Amino acid sequence: DAKTTQPNSMESNEEEPVHLPCNHSTISGTDYIHWYRQLPSQGPEYVIHGLTSNVNNRMASLAIAEDRKSSTLILHRATLRDAAVYYCILMGGSGTSYGKLTFGQGTILTVHP
Amino acid sequence: NAGVTQTPKFRVLKTGQSMTLLCAQDMNHEYMYWYRQDPGMGLRLIHYSVGEGTTAKGEVPDGYNVSRLKKQNFLLGLESAAPSQTSVYFCASRDRVKPQHFGDGTRLSIL
Numbered sequence: 001d002a003k004t005t006q007p008n009s010m011e012s013n014e015e016e017p018v019h020l021p022c023n024h025s026t027i028s029g030t031d032y033i034h035w036y037r038q039l040p041s042q043g044p045e046y047v048i049h050g051l052t053s054n055v056n057n058r059m060a061s062l063a064i065a066e067d068r069k070s071s072t073l074i075l076h077r078a079t080l081r082d083a084a085v086y087y088c089i090l091m092g093g094s095g096t097s098y099g100k101l102t103f104g105q106g107t108i109l110t111v112h113p
Numbered sequence: 114n115a116g117v118t119q120t121p122k123f124r125v126l127k128t129g130q131s132m133t134l135l136c137a138q139d140m141n142h143e144y145m146y147w148y149r150q151d152p153g154m155g156l157r158l159i160h161y162s163v164g165e166g167t168t169a170k171g172e173v174p175d176g177y178n179v180s181r182l183k184k185q186n187f188l189l190g191l192e193s194a195a196p197s198q199t200s201v202y203f204c205a206s207r208d209r210v211k212p213q214h215f216g217d218g219t220r221l222s223i224l
Contacts, residue, residue, distance in 0.1 A: 034212065036212075036213075041217075041218075042217055042218075043117075043203050043205070043215030043216050043217050043218055044156065044203070044205075044213075044215050045215070046212035046213065046214070049212065087155060099144060099163075099207070100158065100161070100171075101146075101156075101158070101213060102158070102172075103148075103155030103156040103157070104155050105153070105154060105155050106155055
């Protein structure tokens with residue numbers, strides 16, 4: 001399965017934008033880039049996903065590099081409720097890896113008041 | 114709409130005991146998954162199912178069995194529990210190319 005690399009931790013101040021980077025240099029043409037987050041003592045929660053184009057939803061934006069070897073999750077105005085572990089995951093779009101999520105260790109985001 | 118419900122939420126077992134974890138989803142999803150999460154780690158896939166009556170092995174299947182007799186339920190069994198199986202277990206479900214929906218987890222300790 002293709003791997004992703006994320007910083008272990010990042011910090012932000014409340015109401016400031018946060019850019020969470022992810023490298024996935026071995027991504028294949030059919031892999032989707034998914035982001036999930038996990039709040040303390042909860043199951044992971046879907047944030048956003050994309051294939052080639054940048055994506056926006058009510059929670060965040062996803063910026064995907066032109067060569068697809070990296071991506072950035074953007075939280076436009078961080079709140080204390082955004083403090084969580086953020087996982088960047090490649091989801092297989094075909095073959096034996098179709099639909100499977102392979103979690104790394106993620107990025108621990110700390111938001112300061 | 115309850116989403117994905119896991120029972121029990123907590124359990125303590127002795128080595129060698131058996132138990133079954135239940136995952137129920139009310140979203141009519143085809144795909145269901147069982148993961149385990151050890152402290153400070155990401156989730157690892159144990160087994161999964163792509164439809165009623167089908168199951169397949171994930172990344173760490175040893176020591177676990179699963180069954181999907183009904184579309185809405187996915188059971189994870191430990192036949193002879195070992196301390197190495199102490200973990201938090203998460204169930205998830207999804208429909209086709211949609212994102213996975215996760216339950217709140219079962220915290221299992223094996224003494």
